[in-house]
Amino acid sequence: MIRARALQHTIFFVKIEILLNITTERALNILPNSVIKNPSFVTIPSYYSKMNTLYSLFLVLFVQLGIQYNNAKVTVDTSCKNGTLVQMSNHLECKCNENFVHVSEDICEEKSECNDKMVNKPCGDYSTCIKNVDQEIEKYICTCISGFAYDNKVCVPAECKGISCVNGKCIVNPSPDNKEGRCSCNIGKVPNPEDNNNCTKDGDTECKLKCTKENEMCKNVEGLFECSCQDGFILDLEQNLCKSYSVFNVLNLSIIFFVSVICSYVI
Structure with a gap:
């Protein structure tokens, strides 16, 4: 099984090299004769090992960029971990539950x-909390x-430092060609072009x-x-459903009645 996977990885990297427009001669040299004559055993020359390392670095970088891009934008389909999806004038974000804080945009x-x-x-x-040594005195600071x-x-995005939006908050422009801070306003306000695009316009x-949930x-x-x-x-936290006040009122009255009966017998 391991040898078969090694063969698959070899062919995979050869395909990548061809897609990257590397010369045909170099692409053919990556695949050693031992692989062609005896597929059950793979030998890896030093040249291929170096190319393998380069490809690995390339793929890791590519995957990291892809993950960063996918996680960079909260959408209407985002599931917020320990938070609630909310919307402002120019963006969506996850609002953390009480006593929880952001570690990323959706977590x-x-x-x-x-x-x-x-x-x-x-x-x-x-x-995050870090240990800081200042003049031989240990301190723990939130940075x-x-x-x-x-x-x-x-802590705000670096692009937003010094930007005050008045009735809103600064967000990073999602355009890859213009990564700068801009204002997203509280509902009821929009950016005002006559006031440096601050959220001062109705x-x-x-x-x-x-x-999509019922009620x-x-x-x-x-x-x-x-x-x-x-x-x-009202939201039933256990079932995560909106239920009528009357249902909760009946339950509450029933509980109060039984507690009163029990207390009367105890007294």
């Missing part, structure tokens, strides 16, 4: 106090992760969220669009 983890037992743990949005900068007591934003709708909750239960319904 929130529990917030930790920064001390000797929580090194490398998230201590704030896009920040921004790579690509983010400390601005007004929070305007409407269409909700793009997919609120659920898109609502403006404190300046953010999110999927919430319709009026008269």
Whole structure:
């Protein structure tokens, strides 16, 4: 099985080399005669070993760029871990649950106090706890992760440092040709061209969220669009469904009645 996989990897890299427009002669030299004459045993010359290393580096870089691109943009189909998908005027994002913080755009983890037992743990949005030695004194500080900068007591994308949007927040322009900070506004506001594109102009934003659960709708909750239960319904956390207030009221009254009966007998 291992030898068969080695043969498959050999052929795979030969194909990549051809696709990269490397000369035919070099492409043929990669495949040793021992492979052609005896496929059950593969010999790897030093030249192929070097090329294998180069291809591995190329593929790792390619995969990392692909992962970064896929994770860089939150969409209407994004599933937020330990958070809720919300919408502002110009983008979608994951809003972390209480006591959770962002470690990436779609993943929130529990917030930790920064001390000797929580090194490398998230201590704030896009920040981690590190050990810092200053004049032989050990300190544990909460610092921004790579690509983010400390601005007004929070970690923001480096491109957004110093940008204040008033009624919104700064996000990184998704265009690969223009990676700069721009404003995304709270619902009810839009960027104002006459005010350096700050969120100081009244305007409407269409909700793009997919609120597909029964008795659920898109609502403006404190300046953010999110999927919430319709009026008269409440979210059942165990079943993750919107249920009528009346159902909960009956259950609550029943519980109160039984507790009262039990207490009367005890007293």
